[in-house]
Amino acid sequence: MADCAQCGVALQGSPLICGGCGAVQPVAATDYFAVLGLERRLGLDGAAVEREFHRLSRRLHPDRFARASEAEKQNSLAATALLNDAWRTLRDPVERVEYLLKLEGYAVGEEHAGKGKSAERQPPPDLLEEVFELNMQLEELRMSQRMGETADAEVVADLAAAEKRFAAMLNDVDAALVAEGARWDGGQGRAEAAARMIELLDRRRYVRNLVRDVRQSLTVTA
Amino acid sequence: MEYIVGIDLGTTNSLVAYMQGDEPVVIPGVDGSNLVPSIVTLDPLPTGGEEAPRPTVTVGNSARRALIATPERAIYSVKRLMGRGVEDIAEELKLFPFRLAADVQPGEVLRIQLGEMSFTPSEISAYILRQLKRNAERFLGAPVKKAVITVPAYFNDAQRQATRDAGRMAGLDVLRLVNEPTAAALAYGLDRGGESAARTVAVYDLGGGTFDVSILKLNDGIFEVVATNGDTHLGGDDIDNLLLVVALDEIRAEHGVDLRQQPDAIQALRKAVIEAKIALSTEPVAKLDIELPGGDRYQREIPREVYEQLIAPVLGRTAGPCRQALADAGMAPEEIDEVVLVGGSTRIPAVRALVDEIFHLSARGRKPHTELNPDEVVAMGAAVQASILEGSSAATDQLLLLDVTPLSLGIEALGGVVARVLQRNSTIPASATEHFTTGVDGQTNVAIHVVQGERELAKDCRSLARFDLKGIPPMPAGLPRIEVRFLIDANGILQVSAREQRSGTEAQIEVKPTYGLTDDQVEAMILDSFDNAESDFAERQLIEARLEADTILGAVARAPENAAWARLSADEHAAVFAARDHLIAVHPGSDLKAIREATTALDAATRRFAELMMDDAVSQAMRGKTMESADQTLNAGQAEIHAPHPFAPAQMEEAAVAQTTGESHD
Numbered sequence: 001m002a003d004c005a006q007c008g009v010a011l012q013g014s015p016l017i018c019g020g021c022g023a024v025q026p027v028a029a030t031d032y033f034a035v036l037g038l039e040r041r042l043g044l045d046g047a048a049v050e051r052e053f054h055r056l057s058r059r060l061h062p063d064r065f066a067r068a069s070e071a072e073k074q075n076s077l078a079a080t081a082l083l084n085d086a087w088r089t090l091r092d093p094v095e096r097v098e099y100l101l102k103l104e105g106y107a108v109g110e111e112h113a114g115k116g117k118s119a120e121r122q123p124p125p126d127l128l129e130e131v132f133e134l135n136m137q138l139e140e141l142r143m144s145q146r147m148g149e150t151a152d153a154e155v156v157a158d159l160a161a162a163e164k165r166f167a168a169m170l171n172d173v174d175a176a177l178v179a180e181g182a183r184w185d186g187g188q189g190r191a192e193a194a195a196r197m198i199e200l201l202d203r204r205r206y207v208r209n210l211v212r213d214v215r216q217s218l219t220v221t222a
Numbered sequence: 223m224e225y226i227v228g229i230d231l232g233t234t235n236s237l238v239a240y241m242q243g244d245e246p247v248v249i250p251g252v253d254g255s256n257l258v259p260s261i262v263t264l265d266p267l268p269t270g271g272e273e274a275p276r277p278t279v280t281v282g283n284s285a286r287r288a289l290i291a292t293p294e295r296a297i298y299s300v301k302r303l304m305g306r307g308v309e310d311i312a313e314e315l316k317l318f319p320f321r322l323a324a325d326v327q328p329g330e331v332l333r334i335q336l337g338e339m340s341f342t343p344s345e346i347s348a349y350i351l352r353q354l355k356r357n358a359e360r361f362l363g364a365p366v367k368k369a370v371i372t373v374p375a376y377f378n379d380a381q382r383q384a385t386r387d388a389g390r391m392a393g394l395d396v397l398r399l400v401n402e403p404t405a406a407a408l409a410y411g412l413d414r415g416g417e418s419a420a421r422t423v424a425v426y427d428l429g430g431g432t433f434d435v436s437i438l439k440l441n442d443g444i445f446e447v448v449a450t451n452g453d454t455h456l457g458g459d460d461i462d463n464l465l466l467v468v469a470l471d472e473i474r475a476e477h478g479v480d481l482r483q484q485p486d487a488i489q490a491l492r493k494a495v496i497e498a499k500i501a502l503s504t505e506p507v508a509k510l511d512i513e514l515p516g517g518d519r520y521q522r523e524i525p526r527e528v529y530e531q532l533i534a535p536v537l538g539r540t541a542g543p544c545r546q547a548l549a550d551a552g553m554a555p556e557e558i559d560e561v562v563l564v565g566g567s568t569r570i571p572a573v574r575a576l577v578d579e580i581f582h583l584s585a586r587g588r589k590p591h592t593e594l595n596p597d598e599v600v601a602m603g604a605a606v607q608a609s610i611l612e613g614s615s616a617a618t619d620q621l622l623l624l625d626v627t628p629l630s631l632g633i634e635a636l637g638g639v640v641a642r643v644l645q646r647n648s649t650i651p652a653s654a655t656e657h658f659t660t661g662v663d664g665q666t667n668v669a670i671h672v673v674q675g676e677r678e679l680a681k682d683c684r685s686l687a688r689f690d691l692k693g694i695p696p697m698p699a700g701l702p703r704i705e706v707r708f709l710i711d712a713n714g715i716l717q718v719s720a721r722e723q724r725s726g727t728e729a730q731i732e733v734k735p736t737y738g739l740t741d742d743q744v745e746a747m748i749l750d751s752f753d754n755a756e757s758d759f760a761e762r763q764l765i766e767a768r769l770e771a772d773t774i775l776g777a778v779a780r781a782p783e784n785a786a787w788a789r790l791s792a793d794e795h796a797a798v799f800a801a802r803d804h805l806i807a808v809h810p811g812s813d814l815k816a817i818r819e820a821t822t823a824l825d826a827a828t829r830r831f832a833e834l835m836m837d838d839a840v841s842q843a844m845r846g847k848t849m850e851s852a853d854q855t856l857n858a859g860q861a862e863i864h865a866p867h868p869f870a871p872a873q874m875e876e877a878a879v880a881q882t883t884g885e886s887h888d
Contacts, residue, residue: 058444062651062712063398063610066613067612067613077709080712081653081710084652085653085654087649
């Protein structure tokens with residue numbers, strides 16, 4: 001842990017502020033978990049972290065430094081931005097997983113699929129057949145929309161059913177992510193858990209886009 | 223004592239407030255009114271003299287009459303033009319008598335022609351701000367140099383910058399831009415400081431020209447905005463324009479008179495429909511009765527049902543943003559504990575009904591908050607925020623505002639699609655980092671286009687700025703790694719910095735704001751150094767008080783030339799003369815208070831005269847124009863008013879026929 005830039009006392013908890021003299025620290029290389037005084041774990045007590053976020057906000061926010069020196073203002077702005085970035089990222093369970101994996105050196109999303117051939121566009125193997133079918137139906141629906149015709153009721157019904165199925169699949173993915181996250185936090189078989197989470201994140205992105213596309217097409221029809 | 227004031231720079235009215243102890247208080251103007259109409263007119267330029275004329279302007283209530291008498295020298299609703307380019311105001315030009323300066327080029331900051339001179343929207347706003355600053359200085363008896371200014375939550379970066387520039391031009395250090403709905407929540411929150419249990423509040427803010435909705439969580443003094451949405455071109459103005467267009471269409475259809483090319487007649491008619499609109503918030507029916515050129519009268523009853531049917535499409539445009547804000551917050555209407563109504567337009571019963579429906583209020587046995595004056599609550603909240611920044615009041619010591627950025631920030635990527643850098647509703651300050659590289663060997667520049675908005679394609683979003691990253695060391699294509707950091711500060715304004723990581727060189731950034739003024743331009747537009755000279759505040763106050771006295775004495779000296787003067791009673795004449803003589807007597811002295819009081823007294827004594835002159839101006843404008851003033855018509859086409867909705871007049875006519883059949887037009 002670093003020392004306070006002002007009074008030299010060793011910093012405890014968040015590295016953004018000195019617990020001793022209260023000085024806002026110049027922002028140094030740090031990670032979002034540290035910013036909120038957290039260990040690098042995927043399971044977190046949302047309410048407790050929110051309380052910490054509010055507590056730190058009260059101390060760091062630029063509103064508290066309106067009459068301070070230019071340097072203090074800049075520190076406050078940078079520290080508050082970092083605090084907000086940290087809370088925005090970590091409060092979301094999916095973003096939290098992505099962030100932690102990247103922090104631990106894993107390639108996630110575009111980084112491992114390669115730019116342009118993002119995993120978002122490549123269906124997971126077990127969904128290939130179903131997605132092919134779904135895309136045909138979507139195309140049919142869009143065609144009839146373009147022609148100004150009434151959409152085939154059967155196609156609409158099939159798509160609505162598919163939407164439900166894929167939305168449920170999203171929930172399954174999220175549940176699986178939580179389970180793998182717990183395994184990661186347990187410390188046993190981390191590499192395996194990480195590989196599985198990366199796969200789940202890809203699957204999640206893909207399915208989420210599918211659900212969005214189907215929803216959009218169905219709203220236009222309705 | 224140094225004061226930080228809170229300013230609501232509104233489309234229709236502007237206000238200034240400050241914290242008096244633990245209470246926010248709105249500061250009245252010299253005429254005793256808390257609202258300063260956001261109207262600016264250019265005074266006649268002094269003749270003679272070799273130097274370029276130094277323009278003087280009139281702001282507020284005193285500018286109202288000039289709006290009708292000399293519309294080509296007046297402007298209102300300038301807030302609609304803040305931070306916008308020539309390209310994107312075509313719609314406004316159809317509906318508002320804004321006259322662009324003839325030499326404005328696309329890509330330049332707009333300039334508005336007032337009489338012989340042209341002004342940027344920020345300069346016009348600066349005149350309004352300077353008036354508020356002077357009102358505050360007069361009231362507080364001390365210089366005012368720092369302010370918190372409110373902006374619509376849905377204002378983009380350019381609109382915020384233009385507002386901040388206006389503050390600087392007016393000689394104000396703008397400590398913070400605060401979002402209007404958030405300010406309103408602060409004013410209410412302070413009012414009910416006793417409660418500490420967490421609750422969720424929606425603020426519905428329909429003002430003169432802008433609409434915002436914000437959803438906040440209030441928890442132990444922290445006001446945390448969860449989601450915000452809105453439309454920066456939707457408000458009471460749109461209702462006025464709708465009524466105006468209907469009236470113009472009817473006058474043409476029924477009386478064969480086309481008033482569209484007569485700006486003064488349009489302003490007079492506009493005044494009449496606004497009065498009708500206001501009446502319809504409390505009365506079941508409003509009447510228009512206007513004398514037309516040629517002696518005909520346009521007489522018309524507007525029943526509330528017809529009015530509500532007519533404005534429903536305008537009000538309906540507020541529903542989408544409300545639902546989107548709820549969706550973004552991940553909340554159902556039932557999860558909103560309280561709804562706060564802000565802005566003059568929320569006095570309209572149909573607006574209240576719509577809000578009730580959107581948030582399921584009466585179904586849950588709830589009512590929206592309307593305890594604080596909807597015209598004043600934003601300024602009061604700005605004063606509360608000023609006090610928070612000041613850190614001097616125990617009442618605001620525990621309060622903290624955590625606001626969000628209303629629009630997503632993105633960069634134009636290959637194919638013109640937007641790569642999102644920061645999502646909307648991110649708590650500010652917020653930052654994000656992106657990496658860029660080169661596409662050609664030895665390339666030393668990279669151009670970056672930053673946009674704001676929710677659409678997929680950059681061309682459909684708001685262009686914020688184009689950045690040129692320069693001074694990249696020549697390297698093979700794809701090797702440089704340029705880190706660009708985007709930071710949205712607590713005002714919602716973007717800052718950018720960049721660094722080439724392989725060589726460690728700080729890349730230079732040349733910022734070309736798409737719709738903004740450069741620092742130098744702002745500097746050149748600072749209204750006058752006299753205002754900023756703090757050396758002798760007392761002397762300045764005295765000079766200003768005498769100038770005010772001169773203005774009203776001049777008006778009284780010219781009064782007998784006006785036909786309205788003869789309509790005053792002998793007693794009224796005597797009262798005016800007595801007040802005038804008293805002012806003349808105290809004028810040369812250095813008793814500031816005495817001069818001001820005498821000025822206020824003379825203003826009060828001439829109030830009825832001013833009203834009569836206003837009435838005359840209205841009827842003169844309507845009765846038609848002399849040959850001479852035909853020159854003053856707005857440049858045709860550009861300023862022509864069209865129905866804002868193609869179906870609106872027809873709908874009104876249909877309804878009107880149904881409603882007026884059988885009524886006599888006496």
